[in-house]
Amino acid sequence: MFEHLKFRDPDLARRIVEKIRETAPKKDVVKICHVCGTHEWTITHYGLRSLLPPTVEVIAGPGCPVCVTPASEVDEAIVLALKGVTVTCFGDVLRVPGSEKSLLDAKAQGADVRIVYSAMDAVRMAEKEPDKEFAFFAIGFETTAPSTAIEILRKPPKNLSFLISHRLIPPAMELLLGIGDLHIDGFIAPGHVSTIIGLKAYEIFPKAYRMPTVVAGFEPLDVLFAIYMVLKQLKDGVAKLENEYARAVSWEGNIKAQEIMHKAFDVVDSHWRGLGKLPSSAFKLKEEFAAYDAREKFGIRITQGRDLPLGCQCHLVMIGKIKPTECPLFMKACTPQKPVGACMVSIEGTCRIWAKFSTL
Amino acid sequence: MAIPAKVVKIQDGKAQVDFGGGILREVDISLVDVKVGEYVLVHAGYAIQVLSQEEAEETLRLWRELLEAESSLETK
Numbered sequence: 001m002f003e004h005l006k007f008r009d010p011d012l013a014r015r016i017v018e019k020i021r022e023t024a025p026k027k028d029v030v031k032i033c034h035v036c037g038t039h040e041w042t043i044t045h046y047g048l049r050s051l052l053p054p055t056v057e058v059i060a061g062p063g064c065p066v067c068v069t070p071a072s073e074v075d076e077a078i079v080l081a082l083k084g085v086t087v088t089c090f091g092d093v094l095r096v097p098g099s100e101k102s103l104l105d106a107k108a109q110g111a112d113v114r115i116v117y118s119a120m121d122a123v124r125m126a127e128k129e130p131d132k133e134f135a136f137f138a139i140g141f142e143t144t145a146p147s148t149a150i151e152i153l154r155k156p157p158k159n160l161s162f163l164i165s166h167r168l169i170p171p172a173m174e175l176l177l178g179i180g181d182l183h184i185d186g187f188i189a190p191g192h193v194s195t196i197i198g199l200k201a202y203e204i205f206p207k208a209y210r211m212p213t214v215v216a217g218f219e220p221l222d223v224l225f226a227i228y229m230v231l232k233q234l235k236d237g238v239a240k241l242e243n244e245y246a247r248a249v250s251w252e253g254n255i256k257a258q259e260i261m262h263k264a265f266d267v268v269d270s271h272w273r274g275l276g277k278l279p280s281s282a283f284k285l286k287e288e289f290a291a292y293d294a295r296e297k298f299g300i301r302i303t304q305g306r307d308l309p310l311g312c313q314c315h316l317v318m319i320g321k322i323k324p325t326e327c328p329l330f331m332k333a334c335t336p337q338k339p340v341g342a343c344m345v346s347i348e349g350t351c352r353i354w355a356k357f358s359t360l
Numbered sequence: 361m362a363i364p365a366k367v368v369k370i371q372d373g374k375a376q377v378d379f380g381g382g383i384l385r386e387v388d389i390s391l392v393d394v395k396v397g398e399y400v401l402v403h404a405g406y407a408i409q410v411l412s413q414e415e416a417e418e419t420l421r422l423w424r425e426l427l428e429a430e431s432s433l434e435t436k
Contacts (some may be wrong), residue, residue, distance in 0.1 A: 006420055038361050090404070119403025120388055140404070143362065146391055149408040191361045195401060195409035206374045225423060247416040248401055248409050257391045257408065348361065 006221035016224045017051045023231040024053045030184075031183055032056065032230050033320055035173055035250065036063035036190035037348025044357045046220040058227065059320030060341065062172045063190055065140045066092050067318055070271045072307030073099035073165045077137045079300050080163065086218050087113040087163075088122040089137040091115045095339060099306040104135075118157035119151045127162035132158045135294040141169050142196045145283055146257035149264035152285070152292055159295035163287055169193045170201050171281035175272075176319060177209050186212040186230035188223070191245040198253025199243055206239040215243035227244035264289060273342060274307045274315025314341035317350050324351040324358075331355060362403040364411055367396050377402060 006012075015323050024030070034040065040060045043049060049058060062068050075098040081087040087103060094104045094115065102164035107113040112132075116122045123134035138148040145166040152162060169190060176184055194215045212233035215222040216226035226244045233240055243249055261283070270282030285293045295301055308314060312325035313335070324330045324343070334340035336355050365377035368384070370429065375389045388406045400407035 012423065012427075016423070018429060041361075118388075120405050143403050143408060146408070147388070147404055150388070150390060150406075190402065192403060192408070195362075221423075244419070246419055247412050254391060254409055256393075260391070 007217075007221045009221065013221055013224060016221065016228055018040045020051075020056065020224065020228050021053050023228060023235050024056045025234070026055065029055050029057055030185040030231070030234055031059055031320075032186045032188060032227060033059050033061045033176060033184045034063065034188040034190070034216075034223075035061040035169055035176075036188075036348075037065075037067075037346070037353070038192065039063065039188060039190065039216070039223060040350055040353050041348070042218050042220055042223050044353045047357075048223060051224070052227070056227065056231065058188075059184075060317075060350045061176055061320050062275065062318045063169075064318070064343065064346050064348040064350065065144065065167060066090075066096055067314065067342040067349045068167055068172070068272045068275070069096065069139050070273045070341070071097065071099045071166050071307045072271065072302045073163070073305075074103065075100075075302045075305050076164055076295065076300050077103055078106045079302070080113075080135050080225060080294060080298060081106045081113050081220070082109070083298065084112075085129035085133045085135050085294075085298065086112040086114060086313040087135050087137055088114050088116045088124075088125060090117075090139065092348070093137060093139055095345045096342050097309060097340075097345070105219070119147045123151050123154075123156045123160060126157050130157060130159055132159060135163050135298075136160065137163045137165065138154075139165045141167055141190075141193050142261070143192045144263070146196060146254070146260050149260045152264050152289055153260060156292070158291070161292050162285065164235070164265070164283055166265070166283040167272065168267070168281050168283070169197075169203060170204070171278045172275075173202075173205065175275065175278055177205075177211065179319060179321075182319065182321060184211070185234060187214070188226045188230065189213055189215040191215060191217045191222070191249060194245065194249045194253065196254045196257050198247060199241060199251045200253070202241055206241050210239040212239050212242075214242045215245050215249050217248065271303075274318065309340050312342045314351075317341075317343050324354040327351070362401040362408060364399050365402050366399050367394055367407075370394075370396055375400075375407065377407070 126134040265283035343351040369376040
């Protein structure tokens with residue numbers, strides 16, 4: 001990619017870190033929250049936290065789509081699979097715990113569960129085997145939802161239905177601001193989600209909550225610069241919406257993708273793993289596509305599930321309240337090889353990323 | 361997770377993209393308006409946005425400008 005080398009320039013990085021140190025408060029600790037598994041990956045992989053002064057803390061919010069999917073929806077996929085429906089899903093969905101078991105456990109019991117790389121692959125698979133019933137377990141934020149929507153609008157074969165579990169990022173950010181003892185001072189908004197929903201989706205944060213908000217890309221310098229931009233706003237006593245990731249994010253976002261999503265989905269309240277019910281935080285297939293809705297087609301609706309296995313602190317890790325290392329199970333009972341909680345399963349989960357890269 | 365890739369060929373709403381090092385893959389480009397030679401962000405088999413080279417250059421220029429302007433002010 002044309003920009004990689006320049007966006008990883010060590011000299012520029014050193015100077016940005018210097019500016020961060022100059023701009024950071026001398027005494028009070030500020031807490032900057034990002035909401036994206038890929039940001040956590042960049043921060044941990046490149047050891048960016050070690051470059052920050054002690055008064056700047058960067059925490060990870062609920063930015064891992066697989067992690068926030070509640071057990072009840074995993075249970076729905078498992079029920080479908082055990083009914084004889086072939087369930088297709090992304091790779092890191094396979095081991096996510098439901099209330100009792102995961103899709104991988106169901107597969108071990110003989111259910112037909114298959115990994116796909118994209119919604120497109122799920123359609124092709126169903127086309128190839130017209131005598132089999134398929135259900136695509138559609139997980140992901142606004143980055144992924146347009147691809148599910150476009151395949152549904154293209155009228156895929158009748159033997160394919162969709163278990164929609166798409167979630168929306170801005171309501172999760174609002175949730176964080178409602179948690180009294182979290183005390184967030186600024187947001188780094190997720191770049192990839194923002195390519196779709198645009199800067200405009202975050203206007204509410206500086207306006208209604210006086211929260212400095214910077215949309216950032218995923219190179220190490222992108223993240224460092226976004227941290228600096230938040231610190232600068234805090235120092236100047238202002239709360240603005242800024243775009244560090246202008247090469248991919250516009251004010252309006254991807255309008256084509258937004259239109260496609262709104263044609264296929266209604267916005268509804270939804271449960272997030274361990275976090276309770278969030279208003280207007282998920283997509284549901286519109287009535288006219290009921291024939292493609294796996295819940296309607298097979299009459300399944302599970303509303304209660306056990307989100308947290310015994311001892312699992314995933315709900316606190318997901319809101320940045322504790323670090324993975326503060327969970328009693330981390331790298332003891334819960335490891336990437338034998339994960340207990342959802343945050344250790346997904347490659348975008350905070351625990352999994354810390355397990356892989358962190359030396360802390 | 362989304363990965364930048366260069367569009368090398370376009371045919372029937374699909375594109376061959378290069379993730380670097382000659383790793384080619386077919387992606388759906390119906391969510392974007394893109395031309396051969398441009399870079400796109402690819403997420404789960406779909407191009408979700410076209411990357412702007414001008415904006416990338418502009419960001420780098422702004423960074424340098426800001427860092428230099430402020431450090432020269434401070435040394436005065």
